[in-house]
Amino acid sequence: MTAEAKTIINQALALPPATKADLVELLLNSMEQDQAYSPNDVDIAWAKEANERFQAFLDGKTQGQSRAEVTEALRARHPR
Numbered sequence: 001m002t003a004e005a006k007t008i009i010n011q012a013l014a015l016p017p018a019t020k021a022d023l024v025e026l027l028l029n030s031m032e033q034d035q036a037y038s039p040n041d042v043d044i045a046w047a048k049e050a051n052e053r054f055q056a057f058l059d060g061k062t063q064g065q066s067r068a069e070v071t072e073a074l075r076a077r078h079p080r
Contacts, residue, residue, distance in 0.1 A: 001009075012023055037045075056062045065073075 012020065057064060
């Protein structure tokens with residue numbers, strides 16, 4: 001990330017919540033307009049990624065986590 005981008009992010013984080021929400025909406029809309037890929041392209045890319053991850057798991061290159069481990073990690077990251 002460039003220094004300019006970090007400066008912009010820090011400025012955005014200092015904005016009031018309603019202004020942040022407006023900024024998020026504008027940024028997301030701009031990304032949709034810039035999107036060079038169709039929703040079908042995205043689905044195909046995610047299916048390929050899922051297959052590659054599953055094959056890596058089957059080949060023993062990665063390990064899975066239990067539901068309890070995932071739940072615990074999520075709760076630690078996002079306390080209520």
